[in-house]
Amino acid sequence: MSYTALARTWRPRSFAEMTGQEHVLRSLANALGSGRVHHAFLFAGTRGVGKTTVARIFAKCLNCERGVVAEPCGECASCREIDAGRSVDLIEVDAASRTRVDDTRDLLDNVQYAPTRSRYKIYLIDEVHMLSTHSFNALLKTLEEPPPHVKFLLATTDPQKLPVTVLSRCLQFNLKRLSQSLIAARLTHILAAEGIEHDAGAVQLVARAGDGSLRDALSLLDQLIAYGNGRVVEAEARAMLGTVDREHVVHLAELLAAGEAGSLIDYARSLEDYSLDYAEVLEQLAALFERIALRQVIPAYEGDELHPVELLQRLAAALSAEDVQLYYQIALLGRRDLPLAPDPRTGFRMTLIRMLAFRPADATAPVAGGGRPASAPAAPAARTRSTPDVAAASPPVAVEDPAEDWSGIVSRLDINGPVRELARHCALLGRDGALVRLALDPRSAAVRTRAREETLAQALGRYFGSPVRLEIEVGERPADTPARASERAARAELAEARASLESDPTVAALRERFGATLHPDSIRPTRSS
Numbered sequence: 001m002s003y004t005a006l007a008r009t010w011r012p013r014s015f016a017e018m019t020g021q022e023h024v025l026r027s028l029a030n031a032l033g034s035g036r037v038h039h040a041f042l043f044a045g046t047r048g049v050g051k052t053t054v055a056r057i058f059a060k061c062l063n064c065e066r067g068v069v070a071e072p073c074g075e076c077a078s079c080r081e082i083d084a085g086r087s088v089d090l091i092e093v094d095a096a097s098r099t100r101v102d103d104t105r106d107l108l109d110n111v112q113y114a115p116t117r118s119r120y121k122i123y124l125i126d127e128v129h130m131l132s133t134h135s136f137n138a139l140l141k142t143l144e145e146p147p148p149h150v151k152f153l154l155a156t157t158d159p160q161k162l163p164v165t166v167l168s169r170c171l172q173f174n175l176k177r178l179s180q181s182l183i184a185a186r187l188t189h190i191l192a193a194e195g196i197e198h199d200a201g202a203v204q205l206v207a208r209a210g211d212g213s214l215r216d217a218l219s220l221l222d223q224l225i226a227y228g229n230g231r232v233v234e235a236e237a238r239a240m241l242g243t244v245d246r247e248h249v250v251h252l253a254e255l256l257a258a259g260e261a262g263s264l265i266d267y268a269r270s271l272e273d274y275s276l277d278y279a280e281v282l283e284q285l286a287a288l289f290e291r292i293a294l295r296q297v298i299p300a301y302e303g304d305e306l307h308p309v310e311l312l313q314r315l316a317a318a319l320s321a322e323d324v325q326l327y328y329q330i331a332l333l334g335r336r337d338l339p340l341a342p343d344p345r346t347g348f349r350m351t352l353i354r355m356l357a358f359r360p361a362d363a364t365a366p367v368a369g370g371g372r373p374a375s376a377p378a379a380p381a382a383r384t385r386s387t388p389d390v391a392a393a394s395p396p397v398a399v400e401d402p403a404e405d406w407s408g409i410v411s412r413l414d415i416n417g418p419v420r421e422l423a424r425h426c427a428l429l430g431r432d433g434a435l436v437r438l439a440l441d442p443r444s445a446a447v448r449t450r451a452r453e454e455t456l457a458q459a460l461g462r463y464f465g466s467p468v469r470l471e472i473e474v475g476e477r478p479a480d481t482p483a484r485a486s487e488r489a490a491r492a493e494l495a496e497a498r499a500s501l502e503s504d505p506t507v508a509a510l511r512e513r514f515g516a517t518l519h520p521d522s523i524r525p526t527r528s529s
Helices: 021-034 051-063 077-086 101-108 134-145 180-192 200-209 214-227 233-242 246-258 261-274 279-298 307-320 319-338 342-357 402-412 415-422 442-447 450-464 482-502 507-514
Strands: 040-044 090-095 121-126 152-157 171-174 426-432 435-440 469-474
Touching: 021 051, 021 171, 021 442, 040 051, 040 415, 051 090, 051 121, 101 134, 101 246, 134 152, 152 261, 180 214, 200 214, 200 233, 214 233, 246 261, 246 279, 246 319, 246 342, 261 342, 279 307, 279 319, 279 342, 307 415, 402 415, 402 426, 402 450, 402 482, 415 426, 415 442, 415 482, 435 442, 435 450, 450 469
Parallel strands: 040 152, 040 171, 090 121, 121 152, 435 469
Antiparallel strands: 426 435
């Protein structure tokens, strides 16, 4: 008993039956309808997107006995012969197996002769980029001055390998990779027409595995039908494709939402028993986070066959929007770095640990869509104006000379950049237990941000050995800050340098003898190393 593969059985026989590629079909239909049909067409695209199928349908449109039309009748002798692959006026060539120049010359020797039965003699050359340079030269001569009864239909997966002289003589159409939704819709239609039991989850898995190629997806569907003994169900699709069980991914997301590091690592360790592809786990985890993010920003988002709305709503409520974005990015980076890890298991576990290690600590309030708002990482002891007196037992510090004492403290703090500038433009008003009060120079108010205050508070906590609360006041008058003290010292040093030069005997001699002029603005003090 013979069996014809689904990819052949369900090959489209008209443009109306094509899946996707509307941008190409519209152009071809308009050309056919207007009678402005070029002599050479190049169809480019990845495997299984319909290049050869479009070319065959186009050949039917050109040679249909009812005339040159955008939709062939499919019933005349010419249409039936092309469908059956036995039309004498449609010469199909696989360039991968006929790369020699002699093959091409033999093929083109008959170009000058009129078609046997049809309107046009059509040459369909598949994988045309495989022709040799000499073969392209032989083809080019015909493309330059083709007989009026000849049309060339060229197909390739690699148009960059074609000589520009050939490309310039063809109308080029780039066929796109098909979306997962288009492939899934086509598979569902075929399964329903074939009367095969199926579920939506299995169809989505096969469509995704097709990776933009409908032909690859149909081949996998054939294989799954055999594997499932005539059924197409999600569990068997995952087993055949080696796809990770959705429940594993969901449980990982739930443990991440709960922040249970021990349970998370234990569960990750238990996945070793399933011999999973950890790159696939991280890929599906990232896909789940993307759907959760959609649910958080679009409350009406209903999910899909693999991510039902109930699941997304539950996880969207358990995770903050910031967590979701962070976990998505870490999952992508962890998947990329798996080959660099000591082994995939270690790389996978470190990726999960990284998610928890960088998770913000204070995202608790719900937002629209079910998620919690994004918030900055916080060290509880360093929260400005809000941390309780956790260090009330520490003794007060008596500050005899606040400006001088604060300068010394700032010089010993492990801070730099804008945070150090914030500290340098403050003056110490006093410290009482966990409370440190500073006055900010109003001229430098722009350097103050919440994040810099928190970083400064954390550094002060480390310096004093206990958490502190930081209060910063901005007065109307300039504060006596370390920055101002530095400015005074610099001015005094400069004045001293200028006075020294004014009184220098050598300078006086130069002035008297040569009329030299001293430019005070050019004087800079020298500092001994």
